[in-house]
Amino acid sequence: KNQVEQSPQSLIILEGKNCTLQCNYTVSPFSNLRWYKQDTGRGPVSLTIMTFSENTKSNGRYTATLDADTKQSSLHITASQLSDSASYICVVSTQTGANNLFFGTGTRLTVIP
């Protein structure tokens, strides 16, 4: 069964600290993995998209890693800011099937001063 699981469900960190969010998936065959940031009351915004051959991709203070062998991805946030407070959603795409996008339930990150 194609599934995407994210951990932790929620996380509180101090401003300026780093954090890492996890995404494990069982989606097969794998096409790509995307991380989205969703601010409260807004739609998700794409942070990164990685294909099978990419191990790391950065977008400013956000760095995503992908281990296609273990089917794990992480999103590392460096020097967190209050504006990083949001939900982070992992989305995995498969190459086949009618419905080929699988969504995690997200990690709710709160950055406190």
Added chain:
Amino acid sequence: KAGVTQTPRYLIKTRGQQVTLSCSPISGHRSVSWYQQTPGQGLQFLFEYFSETQRNKGNFPGRFSGRQFSNSRSEMNVSTLELGDSALYLCASSLGASGFGANVLTFGAGSRLTVL
């Protein structure tokens, strides 16, 4: 360029009523997909339209329907509303079919539906 526009942003309905939500994609994008988001379930795929044809459909009852017009604008309709339909409804547009290759989904801000 303008982003994905969803209207209305907020609406309140009562059980048994129906509702129509609208989505205007980014200019040039041919794919529009719809999602339901609730706190417990996360994002759940409703359906996707590409060039006026429904390409994919999620596991939702027939009360949920949609369509896409020749200008790529899309509408979704929910009939006979139930309390459990209260959710944030998001639409997303992409150049090509969602999920394939590196087609990035651009989401709208959503329509918050409350069913009383």
